[in-house]
Amino acid sequence: MEEEKREIKAPLNKQLIMDIGKTKYTVNLHFKQGTGETYKDKILKLIKRETEKI
Numbered sequence: 001m002e003e004e005k006r007e008i009k010a011p012l013n014k015q016l017i018m019d020i021g022k023t024k025y026t027v028n029l030h031f032k033q034g035t036g037e038t039y040k041d042k043i044l045k046l047i048k049r050e051t052e053k054i
Contacts, residue, residue, distance in 0.1 A: 014028070015027065016029055016043065027042055027046050028042075
């Protein structure tokens with residue numbers, strides 16, 4: 001099986017762009033104050049949502 005190319009970039013405009021295989025994911029890293037949400041929470045939420053589609 002061919003290894004997927006994984007590339008993670010963190011640009012200055014507070015977005016995380018992940019290229020995983022042929023799919024490009026963009027996570028906005030803006031937070032409402034006081035929610036206690038972390039970058040890890042946002043990324044895990046995105047991954048969970050995308051894997052449920054499959």
